[in-house]
Amino acid sequence: MSLLLGGLAIGGVYALIAIGVVLCYRATGVVNFAHGELMMIAAYAYAIVHDLTGSPTLEIVAAISAGAVGGLICFLLTGVVMRGAAEMSLVIGTLGVLILLQSGARHLFTDTPLPSEGWLFGDHNLTLFGVSAPANSLLILAALVVVAAAILYWQYATLFGRAVLAVAEDPWRASLAGIRVQSTLAISWLVSGMLAGLAGMLLGPVIGVFPTMGADVLFPAIVAAILGGFGSVAGAFAGGLIIGLLQTFTVVFLGGAVKEAVMFGFLLLVLLWRPSGLFTGPVARKF
Amino acid sequence: MTRIIHPVPLVLAVALAAASAAISLPKFQLFLVGQLAMVVIVTVSMTILMGGAGLLSLASAAFLAVGAYGLLIAMGPLGLPLLPALVVVVACCAALGGVLGVLALRISGFYLAVVTLGFLQVLLTLLKHGGDLTGGGYGLITPLLSFPGVKRLTVAHVSMASVFLAVCVIGVGVALMSSRMGRAWLALRDKEPAARMLGIDVSRMRILVFAFTSGLIGLAGTLHPLLLGVANPGSFSVHLSIFHITLVVVGGMTGSMAGAVTAPALLFFIPEYFSTLGEWRDFFYGGILLAALIFMPNGIAAAVTERFPRLRALSGGVR
Numbered sequence A: 001m002s003l004l005l006g007g008l009a010i011g012g013v014y015a016l017i018a019i020g021v022v023l024c025y026r027a028t029g030v031v032n033f034a035h036g037e038l039m040m041i042a043a044y045a046y047a048i049v050h051d052l053t054g055s056p057t058l059e060i061v062a063a064i065s066a067g068a069v070g071g072l073i074c075f076l077l078t079g080v081v082m083r084g085a086a087e088m089s090l091v092i093g094t095l096g097v098l099i100l101l102q103s104g105a106r107h108l109f110t111d112t113p114l115p116s117e118g119w120l121f122g123d124h125n126l127t128l129f130g131v132s133a134p135a136n137s138l139l140i141l142a143a144l145v146v147v148a149a150a151i152l153y154w155q156y157a158t159l160f161g162r163a164v165l166a167v168a169e170d171p172w173r174a175s176l177a178g179i180r181v182q183s184t185l186a187i188s189w190l191v192s193g194m195l196a197g198l199a200g201m202l203l204g205p206v207i208g209v210f211p212t213m214g215a216d217v218l219f220p221a222i223v224a225a226i227l228g229g230f231g232s233v234a235g236a237f238a239g240g241l242i243i244g245l246l247q248t249f250t251v252v253f254l255g256g257a258v259k260e261a262v263m264f265g266f267l268l269l270v271l272l273w274r275p276s277g278l279f280t281g282p283v284a285r286k287f
Numbered sequence B: 001m002t003r004i005i006h007p008v009p010l011v012l013a014v015a016l017a018a019a020s021a022a023i024s025l026p027k028f029q030l031f032l033v034g035q036l037a038m039v040v041i042v043t044v045s046m047t048i049l050m051g052g053a054g055l056l057s058l059a060s061a062a063f064l065a066v067g068a069y070g071l072l073i074a075m076g077p078l079g080l081p082l083l084p085a086l087v088v089v090v091a092c093c094a095a096l097g098g099v100l101g102v103l104a105l106r107i108s109g110f111y112l113a114v115v116t117l118g119f120l121q122v123l124l125t126l127l128k129h130g131g132d133l134t135g136g137g138y139g140l141i142t143p144l145l146s147f148p149g150v151k152r153l154t155v156a157h158v159s160m161a162s163v164f165l166a167v168c169v170i171g172v173g174v175a176l177m178s179s180r181m182g183r184a185w186l187a188l189r190d191k192e193p194a195a196r197m198l199g200i201d202v203s204r205m206r207i208l209v210f211a212f213t214s215g216l217i218g219l220a221g222t223l224h225p226l227l228l229g230v231a232n233p234g235s236f237s238v239h240l241s242i243f244h245i246t247l248v249v250v251g252g253m254t255g256s257m258a259g260a261v262t263a264p265a266l267l268f269f270i271p272e273y274f275s276t277l278g279e280w281r282d283f284f285y286g287g288i289l290l291a292a293l294i295f296m297p298n299g300i301a302a303a304v305t306e307r308f309p310r311l312r313a314l315s316g317g318v319r
Helices: A002-028 A035-052 A056-081 A087-109 A134-156 A159-169 A171-176 A181-207 A213-227 A233-254 A256-273 B007-022 B027-052 B060-075 B082-106 B109-128 B155-177 B180-190 B192-197 B202-228 B238-251 B257-273 B275-295 B299-307 B309-315
Strands: none
Touching: A002 A035, A002 A056, A002 A134, A002 A159, A002 A181, A002 A213, A002 A233, A035 A056, A035 A087, A035 A181, A035 A213, A056 A087, A056 A181, A087 A213, A087 B109, A087 B238, A087 B275, A134 A159, A134 A181, A134 A233, A159 A171, A159 A181, A171 A181, A181 A213, A213 A233, A213 A256, A213 B109, A233 A256, A256 B082, A256 B109, B007 B027, B007 B155, B027 B060, B027 B155, B027 B180, B027 B202, B027 B238, B027 B257, B060 B082, B060 B109, B060 B202, B060 B238, B082 B109, B082 B202, B109 B238, B155 B180, B155 B202, B155 B257, B180 B192, B180 B202, B192 B202, B238 B257, B238 B275, B238 B299, B257 B275, B257 B299
């Protein structure tokens, strides 16, 4: 039972990351490989503010705004400076952001993980793949459900959600219809960055805060998003939970060494068998 | 244009000349030039893959690792001599690349980047947990080498060999990109349905480009342990792949071989000259990557030929 809860908790973090990646992909068509790094700077912001003030409100504000600022930087790069570049160039651009942020963090904070005790709940002893204390897992899942519900409503039931799809379809015609294209894109990046901030804040106490923390979890999260049919928020939500459970049970029953291999095999299976994801939903783009 | 000399002997002669010119360098410089030659081979291959065929792969470090470990395993536990081991390993890399190419038939764009990234991560985990076969986190150490005609193979010999091979690979790259196959790659990069309608076998071309470039990167990988004396998982991280992508972007994603040679020549030596850069190396390369994407999206070769149109014939590559 605790295994299940632990798997769901780590899956919840994957789902948050996957929703963030999908959100900005829906609007801009760019897969942000630097999303994990946005998480990482948010986790550092959280840790630093925790050391300085210890006030929970300030900590949360710091983490989420660090993620948001990161998202805006990515928007400035891909949406303003490199506007109209080919998809491959934009993806390579996010790889550049990844390297800059990661090596920057490595020089500022070194590779040693920051100690992460006493955050969120004082009594946490949640380890990534072991037995989990319920408090933090439940918090992650609660945060995930609230956020996912809000994003689902925002993307599928409001005018803004439809504007996002219109911009993705054809920016020029969308602008003729009175949609502010650039601000739609900017808001999508901003919210995606805020989700990265939230995920970083939740993941930090679980695995510690270190420069490659984001890069390590980004791959499973992207696999989760592909599983959900890249582009669908609900798919990313379910995909994240499935990947989290899969990973936890793999590690427990087969050992940690094959974790990556199982994940990769699973990805290949999904791509070969159902390239549009396990759950057929609205897919904004085709390849 | 009349051909006075057949290109194959010409390339071989230039390669020999370059290798024998390299031997006059002092030992450390020769070692650096050998490493540069290795990076040039990888950049030429990645330029063909990314610039020529338009496929974004993060697996260059993986094929380097397969080449490096493959050579050491073939020479160690399997007991093959150096040259047969080299041939076997390069063939294995090409076959593995062909398998990835089969996967690339169904997927493209960022899906391919994710799959190649996953391939690299799986490979690194396997290398770290490979027990005695791969030496775990410490990796493998190159044994003493012997070669017919030379009593003991030193780093100087290997550096010369890699300069020779690099010049040959550049020649092969130029020939490929101007061949029927190279033009087919450019066509399917620009508009796949159009290429299909022109009668180009898109699937075959994709598998070929993957097999070909993976074999070449594997060849560069076999030089790695010979030059550095060791192969460990830490040196084949995703950062190395992004470094190769940086070189391709700076050289130009147009399939330009001139760019593929200039970019490593420029970027590889900068950290050596400014030793104060030291630890900031990755940061520096990340900045270069973004600056190149923003300020010269067609790469250095295109940026130079815009200034000096007479050089256009040299640069090659198609936007």
